[in-house]
Amino acid sequence: MITFLRGKVVEKQPARVVVDINGVGYEVFIPLSSFDRLPGAGESGTVLIYEHIREDLHQLFGFMTEAERQMFLMLMSTSGVGPKIALAALSGMSVRELKAAIVQGDVKRLSSISGIGKKLAERIVLELKDKIGDSEALEAVAGAAEATPEDLRTRDAILALVALGYKQEAARKMVTAVLRDVSPDATVEDVVKKALGSP
Numbered sequence: 001m002i003t004f005l006r007g008k009v010v011e012k013q014p015a016r017v018v019v020d021i022n023g024v025g026y027e028v029f030i031p032l033s034s035f036d037r038l039p040g041a042g043e044s045g046t047v048l049i050y051e052h053i054r055e056d057l058h059q060l061f062g063f064m065t066e067a068e069r070q071m072f073l074m075l076m077s078t079s080g081v082g083p084k085i086a087l088a089a090l091s092g093m094s095v096r097e098l099k100a101a102i103v104q105g106d107v108k109r110l111s112s113i114s115g116i117g118k119k120l121a122e123r124i125v126l127e128l129k130d131k132i133g134d135s136e137a138l139e140a141v142a143g144a145a146e147a148t149p150e151d152l153r154t155r156d157a158i159l160a161l162v163a164l165g166y167k168q169e170a171a172r173k174m175v176t177a178v179l180r181d182v183s184p185d186a187t188v189e190d191v192v193k194k195a196l197g198s199p
Contacts, residue, residue: 006046009039014162017062019047028062031090032159037064052083071095078127085115102128157191
């Protein structure tokens with residue numbers, strides 16, 4: 001099994017990266033959280049790998065931190081959760097936020113992730129709650145409590161722009177520039193539309 005890849009980043013997109021290792025290009029699917037930490041195209045780096053093999057499929061999923069990989073594997077252990085949904089979960093929320101949502105039984109927050117409905121969110125909480133250690137749970141809940149709704153809205157708006165193809169720094173500047181002009185109860189969608197210049 002492939003545990004990590006160390007090589008040059010040839011191509012980099014929000015959901016995938018191509019790593020060149022001795023002239024062989026490996027396509028690796030990544031969450032948005034890892035995309036933020038990847039080296040730029042032409043630079044070298046190390047990507048932690050989960051190798052997903054089925055009879056008709058061989059895919060590589062990559063992460064920049066061990067915490068992300070462990071969270072991915074934990075989500076994958078839930079019945080009904082495949083690699084695409086696990087990746088979507090890590091793209092929609094940080095590891096700490098995911099753990100906090102699971103520990104607190106926040107089905108609404110989990111089901112806001114693309115591909116996760118209410119029933120699957122309930123199953124994730126049911127099957128994973130006991131797998132998160134007490135110290136991890138306390139740390140996750142404390143960390144989630146520190147983030148204000150405005151912080152979460154800002155982060156989600158930036159991630160949405162990155163998913164649309166904007167670079168992280170550009171997305172951050174776009175969101176920061178419009179935050180002063182939006183009402184306190186504006187949604188993530190409102191912020192993104194304003195950042196894109198839509199009425």
